[in-house]
Amino acid sequence: MNTQHNVVDFGRREFRVEASRFAFAVRARSVWVSIALVAVIIVFGVTSMTIGAYDVSFGEVLRALFDPTTDPDTRQVVFEWRFPRVLFAILCGGALALSGGIFQSLTRNPLGSPDIIGFGVGAQFGVTLMMVALGLNTYMYKAAGALVGGLITALLVYVLAMKRTVSSFRLIIVGIGVSAGLGSLTSWILISVSVEKAMMAATWGAGSLASLGFDQLLPAAGVFVLVALAALPLNRTLPVLEMGDDAATALGVHTGRTRFTAMVLGVALVALVTAAAGPISFIALAAPQISQRLLRTNTPMGTVPLMLTGSALVVVSDTVAQFMMVPVGVVTVSVGGLYLAWLLATQYARRA
Structure with missing residues (x-):
């Protein structure tokens, strides 16, 4: 197998891997961006494991992770209590970014994230019913x-937004309305139950990675790998679909089936995170746009760099949240709200 990089005719540097049975090319910029994001994840992930009631230095964290003979108490704190939290942050960020x-590729709009069009609120409403109304609190x-x-x-939003074709603007407006309605229903449920159940649901609803261990991580990671593998073909078909249904059909893309598959997989990724950590807002909105700008591409859809962008955002946010002693959802909402305001302002300025 030979690995080489060269400059193709439009000046884009690529790494090419060639073997007897397969060959593929990877943009050099994607590789360097991914390496930088991995470095951010490692630095902030290790830093987050030094924070807590039990003081652990940066070097002690590294020794506890790689040296089984280190101090048992330190290894228990780092490896068994804090390390799963970092892994969960990586998983949740990757899942939300991919969703x-x-x-955003499906709606051809940077505002078309599950946070804005109501799918995340729908997942939150479903979990609230399970926890509060039915008393079912397992993962x-x-x-x-x-x-x-x-x-x-998602089905309700698409049906209400349908008028011959699904307009991305109409989809977003309907999604905001449905999201507001579901938020009101969730609030009504919480004020109708006991204080203990309402507090439990409210704590979960803040979005937190605390108290998550390997018992919850392993099944969540298994589901994430399966859904991410199923979503890999979308990295090729969704950018084609962005060109319009006629062009996509001419290029052999089944538009209806692709949309349905994308919707199911996107909701599944949101549900995976919501069930484990609660609603961690705005990562799904911000990560694709940040990744698109880092990679200088024309589509928010991607795989490894996109998921690494989301993972980096959640790991950094969770580190800040631990310093501030608040749930990670509070940090992502605060930063994400400012990002949303900036995104709306720039979108309006382009149309004006």
Whole structure:
């Protein structure tokens, strides 16, 4: 197998891998951006593991991770308690970023993320029903509630937005309305139950990675790998679909089937995160746009660099949240709100 990089005729540097059975090319910029994002994840991930009631230095964290003979108490704190939280941050960020890329590419609009068009709120509503109304608080039940709630919300939004064709602007407006309605229903449920159940749901609803261990991580990681592998073909078909249905059909893309598959996989990724950590808002909105600008591409859809961007955002946000002693959802909402305001202002300025 030979690996080489060269300059193609339009001046883009690529790394090419050639073997007897396969050959592929990777943009050099994607490689360097991915390496930089991995470095950010490692630095902030290790830093986050030094924070807590039990003081651990940067070097002690590294020794606890790689040296089984280190101090047992330190290794338990770092490896068994704090390391799963970092891994969960990486997983949640990657899942939300990929979901955001799918929906933004599907709607051809940077505002078309599950946070804005209501699918995340639908997943949150499903989990709230499971936890509060039915008293089912295990991960599998919450995952089922999040998936069903997100899919029903997606179907409702698409039906209400349908008028011969689905306009991205109409989809976003309808999604905002449905999201507001589901938010009101969630609030009504919480004020109708006992204080203990309402507090439990409210704590989960803040979006937190605390108290998550390997028991929750392993099944979540398994589901994430399966969904991410199923979403790989969308990296090729969704950018084609962005050119319009006629062009996509002419190039052999089944538009209806592609849209349905993308919607189901995008909602599944949101449900995966919502069930485990609660609603972590605005990562799905911001990560695809940041990744698109880092890679200098024309589509928010991507795979490895996109997911690494989301992972880096959540790891950095969770580190800040631990310093401030607040749930990570509070940090992402605060920063994401400012980002949304900037995005709306720039979108308006371009149209003016």
